[in-house]
Amino acid sequence: MSEKIPKILVFDFGAQYAQLIARRVREANVYSEIVSHELSVDQVQEIDPSGIILSGGPKSVRIDGAPIIDPRIYELNIPILGICYGAQLIAQQLGGTVSQFDAGEYGRTTLNVIGGELLAGQPKEQDVWMSHFDCVTEVPEGFTVTASTQHAPAAAFESNRVHAVQYHPEVSHTEYGQKTIERWLDISGISRTWTMTSVIDEQISAIRQQVGTGRAICGLSGGVDSAVAAALVHKAIGSQLTCVFVDTGLMRKNEGEQVVETFQKTQGIELIHVRAEEEFFSKLKGITEPETKRKAIGELFIRIFERASGGIEDAHFLVQGTLYPDIIESGSKHAATIKSHHNVGGLPEDMEFELVEPLRSLFKDEVRAVGKELGLPDEIVYRQPFPGPGLGVRIIGEVTPDKVAILQEADFIVRDELEKAGLDREIWQSFAVLPDIRSVGVMGDERTYGYPCIIRAVTSEDAMTADWARIPYDVLESMSSRIINEVAGINRVVYDITSKPPGTIEWE
Numbered sequence: 001m002s003e004k005i006p007k008i009l010v011f012d013f014g015a016q017y018a019q020l021i022a023r024r025v026r027e028a029n030v031y032s033e034i035v036s037h038e039l040s041v042d043q044v045q046e047i048d049p050s051g052i053i054l055s056g057g058p059k060s061v062r063i064d065g066a067p068i069i070d071p072r073i074y075e076l077n078i079p080i081l082g083i084c085y086g087a088q089l090i091a092q093q094l095g096g097t098v099s100q101f102d103a104g105e106y107g108r109t110t111l112n113v114i115g116g117e118l119l120a121g122q123p124k125e126q127d128v129w130m131s132h133f134d135c136v137t138e139v140p141e142g143f144t145v146t147a148s149t150q151h152a153p154a155a156a157f158e159s160n161r162v163h164a165v166q167y168h169p170e171v172s173h174t175e176y177g178q179k180t181i182e183r184w185l186d187i188s189g190i191s192r193t194w195t196m197t198s199v200i201d202e203q204i205s206a207i208r209q210q211v212g213t214g215r216a217i218c219g220l221s222g223g224v225d226s227a228v229a230a231a232l233v234h235k236a237i238g239s240q241l242t243c244v245f246v247d248t249g250l251m252r253k254n255e256g257e258q259v260v261e262t263f264q265k266t267q268g269i270e271l272i273h274v275r276a277e278e279e280f281f282s283k284l285k286g287i288t289e290p291e292t293k294r295k296a297i298g299e300l301f302i303r304i305f306e307r308a309s310g311g312i313e314d315a316h317f318l319v320q321g322t323l324y325p326d327i328i329e330s331g332s333k334h335a336a337t338i339k340s341h342h343n344v345g346g347l348p349e350d351m352e353f354e355l356v357e358p359l360r361s362l363f364k365d366e367v368r369a370v371g372k373e374l375g376l377p378d379e380i381v382y383r384q385p386f387p388g389p390g391l392g393v394r395i396i397g398e399v400t401p402d403k404v405a406i407l408q409e410a411d412f413i414v415r416d417e418l419e420k421a422g423l424d425r426e427i428w429q430s431f432a433v434l435p436d437i438r439s440v441g442v443m444g445d446e447r448t449y450g451y452p453c454i455i456r457a458v459t460s461e462d463a464m465t466a467d468w469a470r471i472p473y474d475v476l477e478s479m480s481s482r483i484i485n486e487v488a489g490i491n492r493v494v495y496d497i498t499s500k501p502p503g504t505i506e507w508e
């Protein structure tokens with residue numbers, strides 16, 4: 001067996017922080033995973049982590065039933081870093097005192113460094129990000145206070161193997177936050193060797209071991225997750241992988257061709273390209289209700305995928321682009337609980353395949369980095385999220401080939417202009433929507449009666465909430481004039497300035 005890969009466990013106390021902490025540790029080149037704070041000492045011993053981070057959380061350690069860790073974990077001699085709630089928990093569980101102090105601290109706060117191992121070499125005065133109403137007023141025996149703030153007398157404290165900070169080193173507003181995390185890894189003797197190359201090597205051997213001489217199939221959607229999963233599996237098992245690409249006709253301009261070009265021609269992957277546009281258009285004839293439309297597209301997709309993959313003899317493995325955020329239920333009792341998740345347009349549960357999920361431990365930005373390392377083009381690696389039903393939910397009302405052609409052109413211009421303005425990577429999703437109405441206009445001396453086109457562009461972190469993007473007027477103007485001049489059938493352009501909530505990102 002290869003030597004042990006250092007792993008940091010981030011104990012989750014029910015807030016959003018755990019994911020961010022795990023990402024920061026990974027940025028410092030150490031693999032980290034989020035686990036439930038309820039993990040027992042035996043489970044921890046079995047996992048054998050190189051270090052443990054206790055994350056922040058929304059509760060007060062002083063209330064009954066506040067989440068704690070198995071106290072025997074402190075006796076394992078594993079390096080521990082407590083952050084915010086985690087720092088207070090260390091104080092509380094090891095015999096210090098946590099009180100509600102004279103005032104809470106929220107946001108930017110000045111930290112005064114006194115000394116100690118963790119903050120060695122850092123400026124005596126620095127900005128940190130705080131969010132607490134309780135604070136540690138007495139550190140446990142054997143600990144020394146290493147920093148303070150106006151309202152937190154023990155803003156950092158440490159003993160031999162346990163370090164604690166009241167502030168949030170994981171947020172970018174904390175000036176020396178990443179340095180502090182890296183320093184903790186270094187003083188804990190944890191080697192920082194985890195890179196995307198090591199992920200690729202590790203996954204290649206895991207895939208080979210799982211699949212053996214078997215045959216695997218992978219549904220390509222055109223999106224980054226299935227693309228990177230396919231490229232990685234192909235690197236591992238070569239021609240034992242067959243990809244299936246169902247072209248629904250509802251993709252963006254040139255996207256279908258690009259999938260074929262990238263996978264078949266450039267990567268040399270065996271690809272079954274199913275041109276199913278006509279089947280989709282005939283199925284969608286007359287359907288106007290959004291959910292009926294979604295269902296129709298989903299069902300037909302599965303039927304066609306089954307038909308295509310059924311022809312691949314002895315295929316026992318199905319590759320899926322499941323990511324780490326898909327499987328962690330942040331704040332749940334059992335963080336390792338797996339959500340059933342299907343990236344390929346929702347494949348049915350009863351397909352008798354064993355799943356191969358080489359990206360299941362990675363965050364989205366890490367998946368992109370793996371994709372780049374595997375030589376996938378930027379257009380795929382940095383592709384925006386795209387709904388499974390594609391342009392079907394961006395054409396309000398009945399979907400017809402003519403409307404798809406109009407929308408593809410307008411949508412292309414929206415993204416092209418954003419790219420030219422250098423704004424494409426700042427924007428979460430940008431696209432055009434074609435509503436089911438027409439309005440009167442005038443072009444030259446002619447009266448026109450055409451479709452309006454709605455531009456939708458949003459900024460977001462995770463699609464749960466979103467804000468409309470503040471695209472400069474001149475960029476909106478170029479989009480508008482190009483769409484009207486270049487896309488026959490559209491005579492008016494409007495910009496959607498609705499955030500989510502109350503709106504959704506998509507129009508249907």
Ligand code: XMP
Binds near residue numbers: 506
């Ligand atoms: P909404 O419109 O709900 O979208 O704000 C949130 C995110 O989900 C994507 N989306 C979908 N993705 N199948 C998908 O695979 C769908 O039916 C679907 N509907 C919305 C949307 O593009 C956004 O990123």
